[in-house]
Amino acid sequence: MKNYLRHDEWSIIEEGFHPEHNRISESVFSIGNGRMGQRANFEEGYGGETLQGSYVAGIYYPDKTRVGWWKNGYPEYFAKVLNAPNWIGLKIDIDGERLDLATCEVSHFRRVLNMKEGILERSFQARLKSGKEVKVHATRFCSIADDEAGAIRYSITLLNTSGVLSITSFIDADVVNQDSNWEERFWREVEAKTKKNQGYVTAETKKTAFQVCTGMKFTIFQNGAETDFTPFHTHRDKYVECSIDLPTKKGVETVVYKYAAVVSSLNHPVDQLMDHCKEVVKNSAKKGFEQMRLEQAAAWARKWEEADIRVDGDVAAQQGIRFNIFQLYQTYTGEDERLNIGPKGFTGEKYGGSTYWDTEAYCIPFYMATADQHVARQLLVYRHKQLQKAIENAEKLGFTGGAALYPMVTMNGEECHNEWEITFEEIHRNGAIAYAIYDYVRYTGDHGYLAEYGLDVLIAISRFWAQRVHFSERKQQYVMHGVTGPNEYENNVNNNWYTNYIAVWCLKYTLESIDFVQQQSAKRWKEIKAATRFDEKTESTKWQDIIKKMHLPQDKALGIYVQHEGFLDKDLLTVADLRPEDRPLNQKWSWDRILRSVFIKQADVLQGLYLFEDQFNEATLRRNFDFYEPRTVHESSLSPCVHAILAAKLGKKEKAYEMYLRTARLDLDDYNNDTEDGCHITSMAGTWMAFVKGFGGQRVYNDMLHFSPYIPENWKGYSFKIRFRGMFIEVVVSQDVVQIINRSKQSAALKVYGKKYTLKAEATLKVAHATR
């Protein structure tokens, strides 16, 4: 755990340069606009510890890692999030001496991520080896007003000397992925041009043949006046630069404005890419930095208006939740149906691929409640469109008859993960995809979705489960062998309770949905039935039998569900038994030791109790929580939020607060010692849930929105906003009272602490705190 960033309500602030944490800062201060994004690398380059990273949504590379021990059924490749051409680069030389913070004395360093406006700023003074001193202030953003544009304002002042300031502005497509084997390059140049103060490179990805044109134009002001210059151009493979030497007086501020554009073949015909890139650059330069910045601030203001969560009296908690919301909207805006939410967003290259079950289990609830309904729907349709690939994926593993196994990780619907214990065995993801349909329909009331898109996905998933189980003669029950549950610190186990439970639930929900669609429209059902070749007699009967006879391991004496068979034979230590030097286990222990231990990476039985809480009584939840929580190390970012919500429900306020802070500040405080690889974007939606469902007690039952808020003791107050079926509700909680404000122009019926209220448009309801 680190603690070097200043707590602030609206900004992330690094005061004083921390080169030892630079890769962490690069992740945390990342900026993006849903279309593109980048780590907070220094414009002028950096010779120290750094991970250079720019990313363009939807652009990936299918990397075939040939390992000696290929398993049958493995995908052909592993999709890599591609490090994309870098447009931020400036080289700054003073009398031929390169500015590089790795070789300077640095003072007055300050890096600020202004989340309110979506701006990254950095200022410092540097004393070069020659003794020359320089002051820099850099400001940069990826525009959400025009998501193909970015801009930099880079100000340099020579403090104790006059001299020749050389400024080189470049576009570099000759970039490499850190995780590439043998330094392999994934881009090749298509075209490159320089002209005056402009430079453009169109590069194409190998194999996938995506084209991206990255361009820039820059202007320079001295003493507030634009300088006229004729730069010197250099062009290497996949790289262009414009250089200029400026005799500069001591104390005079030189300001470089760099306007950049990133346009890709996902959105434009390849033959128009460069022209379009020039157009974007031209428009930006015409508009000017300050105007672009105003538009950026205005666009973010609109987002915050809808999605902000406020905490009074706890700056760390306030900063944490805003950071999570900010990063989520930097990563995915819901504008493009082809995109999804990568686990690292635009903050790092780890975990290739863009789509995990994180989307369904964590992100959809967030986007349902903070964005227009079509955004969540779009995320569901994304999977619907990939159904055929999921069926092919299951066929590769030997399943038949239209059974679907959705991939663990994907870019285009094809599986691109290759660890057998995950790829083939962490199949509960299929359940999460079905659950998201249920959750969406429950939340939005959009029952039409089932007939339109949902049912064929549900049928295909249920078919998978029906083949994946087998009947144990010995147990006289259906069992499911060889799975990996959400707790990835157990592999290839039998009868993981969560997986078995969600499988049975899928079968039930699919049968219910078939009934529902049938009743709504016999015609539509007939179509679906024909298209899916669903055999009502044999398939329904088999499913009913499995529902009736599935083995769901439990321990009567302890009154708990057993994570999987054999779990209770372990040495039943608790996290309190671990030494600090053992943590995090995944960095300190060998894999076999982790597997044999009792320690749980992330909510597993508790994940099921969270998703299906209305199917269990509180005593059951409590017994399971009390057994599993003390054995959970939360080394997955997806874990603490679930525990926070359950703890809140069980009235374990301290635990809920602890878990909330852990999820909210996971990256800010580098809890799991891995933020340097990038931020945990998808789990940030979990943070939002921990807040709204945990503290706010928000639920939907029977088409009605419920709240039962409570407030942590050390907070003065908090508020959050949510959308629900056309309503827009703000919940404002102080230590004294709970206010529900109907911010929509329609009346709103909802329940607070179980009691029903109807609020007129714009009305505020005040209720006293109550237990749930």
Next chain:
Amino acid sequence: MKNYLRHDEWSIIEEGFHPEHNRISESVFSIGNGRMGQRANFEEGYGGETLQGSYVAGIYYPDKTRVGWWKNGYPEYFAKVLNAPNWIGLKIDIDGERLDLATCEVSHFRRVLNMKEGILERSFQARLKSGKEVKVHATRFCSIADDEAGAIRYSITLLNTSGVLSITSFIDADVVNQDSNWEERFWREVEAKTKKNQGYVTAETKKTAFQVCTGMKFTIFQNGAETDFTPFHTHRDKYVECSIDLPTKKGVETVVYKYAAVVSSLNHPVDQLMDHCKEVVKNSAKKGFEQMRLEQAAAWARKWEEADIRVDGDVAAQQGIRFNIFQLYQTYTGEDERLNIGPKGFTGEKYGGSTYWDTEAYCIPFYMATADQHVARQLLVYRHKQLQKAIENAEKLGFTGGAALYPMVTMNGEECHNEWEITFEEIHRNGAIAYAIYDYVRYTGDHGYLAEYGLDVLIAISRFWAQRVHFSERKQQYVMHGVTGPNEYENNVNNNWYTNYIAVWCLKYTLESIDFVQQQSAKRWKEIKAATRFDEKTESTKWQDIIKKMHLPQDKALGIYVQHEGFLDKDLLTVADLRPEDRPLNQKWSWDRILRSVFIKQADVLQGLYLFEDQFNEATLRRNFDFYEPRTVHESSLSPCVHAILAAKLGKKEKAYEMYLRTARLDLDDYNNDTEDGCHITSMAGTWMAFVKGFGGQRVYNDMLHFSPYIPENWKGYSFKIRFRGMFIEVVVSQDVVQIINRSKQSAALKVYGKKYTLKAEATLKVAHATR
């Protein structure tokens, strides 16, 4: 299963060219001499399906395959068996047209591996695209008389034309491994020379810096007379060649003799490598091909004298067993204590590394019985020397206090395998290493080995087991979680019966051995105790407790030991339920499907019953055999031999014969559809065991050799020879009688069918067949 090779008692014969099986033939016809070896690639090159492979014992490359999902505790690298410089190469052009069987009409093709003399021959006629016809006869061997030398006689006759015959003889170190990533080259050139009809390349392996000098000299005869020529030299990176154009008359035989040498820095100082290589080449050329060939035949005659097994009346069985013995002695001769027996020998590059548990469980019994006692001892000492590395390996996984985990695969004692379910979990290998010590002492009576080398290995292995188990409060027994047994079609299981059993056995045997050494020499025990810091009180007590309370899963109703917990919950199909198109499972089914199925890759419970057969009654063996055998697919080459021995013991003669043929002809008939990657060398020792222990009923109990032979119905007779404590015994069995011939110069006491006999030197004992 293929069936294109002719059955013959002493040779492997391919009649007619089978390009579709060429990679299989290249494996089967491989030649080697313990120091170097090679696949049966064509001298003149081949444009069709081929895997070019030459290998030098002990020369490896540590290949770090960076995969995204590295596990803690993984080794730094995976040792690759390196494809070494190729010395067989000749390019043959007729009037500028290249001879390549891939582009010719081929007739009269015949490839023969003469196992009696250790010679590879190939003859054919080829009609080139131009219509020109040529006849070739190639003869080649790796000399076991001088294990740094090899020789080729290559005869060419133009059949229907006169023309210019261009002959290019080359040494090529610019070779690549098939399994290398990105076509990476592992060799770099140190030095290369050509002079007249000679060429030499010294190449060094990257990282490991082994140097190998490969050289050649060639002479050419036409019409029986040596031709004088001045070749044209070409030298590229890591490659030299000598070319010559010979105007050649129709019908005239041109014979190329190529003398080659391979010398390595394992055996010579690097600064003398090339000189020594020249020396070897010079001596060979001086000696001449025919003389070298005579020496080769004589050396092989001596080997056969000691190790041959004869079968009368079953050519397929005869060919099979000789092929196995031949390949074993081509791979490992026992001359060099630094070497071991790679699973593919010199026949392919698959399964990097040289030493698996195969050595202890399969090869040591073979070498104990067919070679001088020091050979088996040397194989044990090999592990003794690597004890410190095994301790470090265990430390990497979190074990302490001198516990050792021997690697799954190694070249130098370091683990170099990286599949977690094997590397970390297939720990029964530790048991096999302890068992080999027991087996060696039992066989040889060399009890001194324990005090000298054995005991510290046993203590370190027992320490590992004592830490690897834990006490289950629920079971009130010790359990061992997270293991992979010999049946690798189950991963990460709990309480694998075999592993638990051999662990307990190790603890018992170590305690007995401590007692034994203590009684023999209190002083020596004191030394060992001090060196190992053995704590008699706590360690012995703990071990005794584990011995008493280990969980050994069994099923009372079925009367069997249970392979591992949960096994009986599977769908208990048998192999008879499989469709032919499902086989082999490991090529047809996805990995998860294999894991979930009941099917057993190789003897697992039965492996334990085989090793410890004297600890179980026959009824127990039978029940377990009858349960597990029908569920075993034998997709490991190590499996059928164990089943053959048990079947023989249980009087299941048909099954024993079936299993014997399967192990003996595994590669000849390509049973598992993988011979193209190389032959299954280590399992060939299992074939020998299946014969001698299965049909011959050979055992050692209480320092005495036992036989209880029976003869398969369709055989006329068989014989085998074994060494035992200075004795040299031949067992000759016909349908009528069993003869035991004492071929040593000392009297021999032994038991036949349980009855003790003492044979004078050179005496023959005749006994009637009996049941065991």
